[in-house]
Amino acid sequence: MKKKQLLITTAILLGLSVFSCKKQINPAEDTVVKTAAAGSTSYLKSIVLGTYTKLQGLTGNNAMLLTAEETGDGLIVPGRIGGDWADGGVWQQLWLHNYPASHGNISGAWDNAYSTIGAINITINLLQGIPSTPATVYSIAELKTLRDYFYYLLLTNFGNVPLIISSSTDASTVTNPSGSNVTVFNYLITELKADAPILSAKTPAQDGSQYGRLNKWGAYFLLAKLYLNQNMITGTTDNSGYTACSAYCDSIMTAGYSLSGNFLDNFSSNNTGSPENIWVIPYDHVYAGGLQIQMMTMHYNQAAKYGWGSTGGPWNGFCANADFYKTFDNADSRKKGWMSGIQYATDGVTPLTTRGSDSSLVLNFRPQVSSLYTATEYDGVRQQKWQLTPGNASQDADWALFRYSDVLLMKAECQMRLGNAAAALTYTAPVRLRAGVANFSSEAFNLDSLLAERGREFVWEGWRREDLIRFGHFGDKKQFKPAADADKHWALFPIPTEAHQKDPNLIQNPGYTW
DSSP states (O other), X not given: OHHHHHHHHHHHTHHHHHHHHHHHOOTTXXXXXXXXXXXXXXXXXXXXXXXXXXXXXXXXXXXXXXXXXXXXXXXXXXXXXXXXXXXXXXXXXXXXXXXXXXXXXXXXXXXXXXXXXXXHHHHHHHHHTSOOOHHHHHHHHHHHHHHHHHHHHXXXXXXXXXXXXXXXXOTTSXXXXXXXXXXXXXXXXXXXXXXXGGSOOOOTTTOGGGTXXXXXXXXXXXXXXXXXXXXXXXXXXXXXXXXXXXXXXXXXXXXXXXXXXXXXXXXXXXXXGOSSEEEEEOOXXXXXXXXXXXXXXXXXXXTTTTTOTTXXXXXXXXXXXXXXXXTSOTTOGGGGGEEOEEOBOTTSSXXXXXXXXXXXXXXXXXXXXXXXXXXXXXXXXXXXXSOOOTTOXXXXXXXXXXXXXXXXXXXXXXXXXXXXXXXXXXXXXXXXXXXXXOOOOTTTOSHHHHHHHHHHHSTTTTOHHHHHHHTTOTTOOBTTBOSOOSSSGGGSOOOOHHHHHHOTTOOOOTTOOO
16 A cells, blocks of 8 residues: 555645746746756656646546446446436437537546646646756656547547647647547657657566556557557558557566456555556545545445445446346356345345335346336446445545556457467466456357457446447447447547537537537
8 A cells, every 4th residue: 555655645745846846947037946856856756646646537427438438338327216317318328329519428528638638738848847857858758658648538539639739739729620630649659659668667566656657568558559449540441550559568568567366456445566457546535536436336225334324425326237247157256346136234134225216125236227217226237346445435446547457358359350369369368267267269259259358357447438449349239229320420429519619620520510
């Protein structure tokens, strides 16, 4: 826990550091302060780590990662009997793929990304205004890599997006013409290749100061993801992206990461020791709140059991439906990440009940979701992969953005797409073995089975939307959505109406209106 506490404590100090530096670092005032700042490792660390705190907004129920998941096949938010989670149908629109440009969750995802990019640009500009030293060069490279991650999210979710890389750019004047997706993609590839060698090659296990930060291997992971999705992002159709992705996966495999022996250890309240988590968002229910999956998914009447009575939750919303849940074999240890069946009070004997909107029935979480708009209170299995934190609305588990198991499955996918199915199976094997299930037979192994495996391994972690698009299954029919998407425009989110109101130069994605 020491690594997480150090990171959080350092980041909390950012406010004081930034206000101090804004006052003191002024070319007309004091070059001595500038020189001191450039040579102060602790000063630079506080500036950089403070910027990382913006990541904590990514896991909100209307932010980028979960909003993307809600358009896939593994996270459904049905309206409940009594009107809960109706909210004008916004959650159901995501599942059905009929979201308008005015959708609040999509607008929130856009705003979170660009506000973070703006904060990073300001910090980079600040560091570029002080004498250049190896420490400032390192800090700028790290911040650019963090900015690249947010642009990656924008590319894979919105497609054509404006590239803003300077704090002096007026964000109300930028535009995103057709082809800007290619421009941004090429920019990120070039920048990451330049900055990755500057960053530390040590894993958090080798250097605790790297915990929660982007190092060389995090930059390589992001390059691998960009190349893996190159055809999806840019419209190309060749195999060059898969070849490049495969090479970056090979490099990461030399770094010293490995699979955790127990899958759920990657999501425990003390997951700082995970050898698998390449990059995480540190959370702490006291000092760095924000991870509230437990509130979004658990039933209201579980509050007393887990000491949540004073938190105003849980809210009985997020769940999975039967079609997705049944992809987990009973022997699969990852299935333990779901909560199903009769739920009991603290004594372990007394069944909990629903709260009365459906006659106080036994609270028996079932895979079936009976309705998209008037589901029962107990419809849908609930997520408990991230360890619950009794007594607090926020959880202590750090959110793994990049995991080593993803490196293995990216490598497997590249090999499969390059025609090397036998080689691909050598990379699915350790992931399957860790889950307690046999590896795929060569006869049963194909791209669809690999997509299903990614669904089981990374459920609700933010990857499902882009995986479904890349494998050609995003628009497929699913429960309550009886027909495949008539066209492909839903594969990109609309540019938000609110963003267009702030910047009329923005061009809407095809298929949407303002």
